[in-house]
Amino acid sequence: MINREKKERVYSVFETIAQRYDSANNRISFGMQKRWKKLLIRRVLKTAGPGMKVLDVCCGTGDIAIALAGRRPDLEVTGLDFSPAMLEVAQNKGEGLENLHWVQGDALELPFPDGMFAAACISFGLRNTAGYGRVLEEMYRVTAPGGRVFCLDSFVPDHPLVVPAYKLYFRHLMPILGGGRRYRKQYEWLYESTQQFPGRKKIMKLFSRTGMEEVQSRSRMLGACVLIEGKKPKAT
Numbered sequence: 001m002i003n004r005e006k007k008e009r010v011y012s013v014f015e016t017i018a019q020r021y022d023s024a025n026n027r028i029s030f031g032m033q034k035r036w037k038k039l040l041i042r043r044v045l046k047t048a049g050p051g052m053k054v055l056d057v058c059c060g061t062g063d064i065a066i067a068l069a070g071r072r073p074d075l076e077v078t079g080l081d082f083s084p085a086m087l088e089v090a091q092n093k094g095e096g097l098e099n100l101h102w103v104q105g106d107a108l109e110l111p112f113p114d115g116m117f118a119a120a121c122i123s124f125g126l127r128n129t130a131g132y133g134r135v136l137e138e139m140y141r142v143t144a145p146g147g148r149v150f151c152l153d154s155f156v157p158d159h160p161l162v163v164p165a166y167k168l169y170f171r172h173l174m175p176i177l178g179g180g181r182r183y184r185k186q187y188e189w190l191y192e193s194t195q196q197f198p199g200r201k202k203i204m205k206l207f208s209r210t211g212m213e214e215v216q217s218r219s220r221m222l223g224a225c226v227l228i229e230g231k232k233p234k235a236t
Helices: 003-030 034-048 064-072 082-091 130-142 163-179 184-196 200-209
Strands: 053-059 077-083 100-104 117-123 141-153 213-220 225-231
Touching: 003 034, 003 082, 003 184, 034 064, 034 117, 034 141, 034 213, 034 225, 053 130, 053 200, 064 077, 064 082, 064 100, 064 117, 077 082, 082 100, 117 130, 130 141, 130 184, 130 200, 141 200, 200 225
Parallel strands: 053 077, 053 117, 077 100, 117 141
Antiparallel strands: 141 225, 213 225
């Protein structure tokens, strides 16, 4: 089911905070988000062979797509996002990388043919979409048989002793660190989106429902950040 109201609100939030998004993420995560993204980058690079195509869905300001294209000039990397403001920042950051392409589009209706990419990834974006299952279905569709789908995102930690401190930080401190007084409301929304996001096990079930096999996860910081991946079966 597609939540149209959420879709419009998320679009407004990211159009507003695009220019401060990178610096705010570093403050919010105390620099840890760079290490978490490296985990995803390593897994994607291990999956994609020479000359293959890779898709970064909800690419935001382009960190993942730029890293993939920069480390592997043999790959053809596409970054997709629905926010023109976020893509403008990404384009400026990725200038000069000839194997990197940017597309404005909707993760719920990816503008690509079936089986086009060797791998498709999404980082800290699924929780902000208006239909988690639909996005994963679309990523599965555009991934070639034998390819992999990756999702790196924030979750409420698994450990019950950590949850109160986690909620205190994200509800009260994170909006101030991320948005200051001017953009605090926008960062309060990011807290809400994390609270509404299903747990790791439910997202893994959504992976399986699309038809993916070998679904697995890797956790960091007691489950506050999780990388989930699955493999699209080879054609028989």
